[in-house]
Amino acid sequence: MTRTNEKIYIHELIDVIGHNRARYMHHMTANWCPIGRAERNQLCFGVWATVGSTGAWPQVVNLWELAGWNGLADNFEHELVGGGAQDPSLAEWWSVAADLRRGGFDRIVVPEPWSPTVDELTDAGARGAVYAHELVRLPVGRSRGFLDALAVSGRAAVESLGLQCVGAFRVAMSTDTEAIVIWAIPTLAVWADFERAWDDGTLAPWRSVLDALEARVHRTLMVDAPLAPMRTGRQPEVTDRRPLSEIGP
Numbered sequence: 001m002t003r004t005n006e007k008i009y010i011h012e013l014i015d016v017i018g019h020n021r022a023r024y025m026h027h028m029t030a031n032w033c034p035i036g037r038a039e040r041n042q043l044c045f046g047v048w049a050t051v052g053s054t055g056a057w058p059q060v061v062n063l064w065e066l067a068g069w070n071g072l073a074d075n076f077e078h079e080l081v082g083g084g085a086q087d088p089s090l091a092e093w094w095s096v097a098a099d100l101r102r103g104g105f106d107r108i109v110v111p112e113p114w115s116p117t118v119d120e121l122t123d124a125g126a127r128g129a130v131y132a133h134e135l136v137r138l139p140v141g142r143s144r145g146f147l148d149a150l151a152v153s154g155r156a157a158v159e160s161l162g163l164q165c166v167g168a169f170r171v172a173m174s175t176d177t178e179a180i181v182i183w184a185i186p187t188l189a190v191w192a193d194f195e196r197a198w199d200d201g202t203l204a205p206w207r208s209v210l211d212a213l214e215a216r217v218h219r220t221l222m223v224d225a226p227l228a229p230m231r232t233g234r235q236p237e238v239t240d241r242r243p244l245s246e247i248g249p
Helices: 021-040 070-079 088-096 118-124 143-159 190-198 204-212
Strands: 010-017 044-049 061-066 101-111 130-139 162-172 177-184 216-224
Touching: 010 162, 021 061, 021 070, 021 088, 021 190, 044 118, 061 070, 088 101, 088 162, 101 190, 118 130, 118 204, 130 190, 143 162, 177 190, 204 216
Parallel strands: none
Antiparallel strands: 010 061, 010 101, 044 061, 044 216, 101 162, 130 177, 130 216, 162 177
């Protein structure tokens, strides 16, 4: 029987203020994740720091897993009960977070049927020393074609180099112009070989497919937070909390 991932995800790019990236990631995982899971059935798929030399900095990438569109609607209903369009039970959390971040950009994303859930990944022991985050921009209506091609040939081509596709998503609430792919990479040496493969012809067949689709791939490197599920094998718990003053920059 073919497995189908029926979850919906919130993908966030967060702009961190100054030397607060480690503190923000801890505040997100230890102080928010247990609340989100208890009150909204919202699971942490991942919290990552962007490696600055490969993209925007200082930046954090968050990915949240919810129980389908109805689960996302329930999440928004919970979020919007306050007069300021913010959950009043999180007033203290928001106050602290305001000193750690300046804003961000969120996307609602839909997984490919074969894209694993976070529980499936942690149960299987999936983990990367680093992760590649690909934001793929395409002409109107072509994101589905890109994801189909990824399933047919791109995934196998990349995974033959030692990477593992841990997420493949279509960006919703748009005209099918964006997709997001996340790869777990076991070592930086494997990552270096992967990047070299784009130039030495190893990935030429997949690159030809991307060119035919007019896909513009922006790839950044990430490392997951100390309490991220694929690093620890579990969801963050209340017992993981520590004062932010104890968290280094």
